[in-house]
Amino acid sequence: MVSNWTKIPPPLFRKVVIVLIDALRDDFVFGSKGKxxxxxxxxxxxxxxxxxxxxxxxxxxxxxxxIKALMTGSLPGFIDVVVNLNSPALLDDNLIWQAKTAxxxxxxxxxxxxxxxxxxHFVEYDGTTSFFVSDFTE
Structure with a gap:
């Protein structure tokens, strides 16, 4: 008998949109305030x-x-806090690299x-510095 545990299952969706909003209170989406x-x-x-x-x-x-923890599944280390403002390219296996490779x-x-x-990694992007946020309502 041949094992098929290495067989990749077919995708459930054609497209995936991930919306990640830092510091968004969950009741603004899921609670009474969501609507x-x-x-x-x-x-x-x-x-x-x-x-x-x-x-x-x-x-x-x-x-x-x-971000590193979310994308790699690893725990952030002390050095990550130190190099936060001058982030080097992430070379560890991660979700973004896996998607691009696929x-x-x-x-x-x-x-x-x-x-x-x-x-x-991105075919299109618009990065905004987190120190230049002038609009706190949108």
């Missing part, structure tokens, strides 16, 4: 056409170590720390 503040997001979650996940982390919540088209909009960690 007021994020009606579309609340609607797709309630219809069951999307999956949601709430992550709660412990301090220090520094950007680069948290031929997926990755588009990114957000904190430029991602662009520094994953250079040449």
């Amino acid at each position: 007021q503040f994020m009606p579309y997001t609340t609607q797709v979650v309630e219809k069951g056409t999307s999956y949601s996940f709430i992550a709660e982390v412990k301090p220090p919540t520094v950007t680069m170590p948290r 031929g997926k088209r990755i588009i990114f909009y957000g904190d430029d720390t991602w662009v520094k960690l994953f250079p040449k």
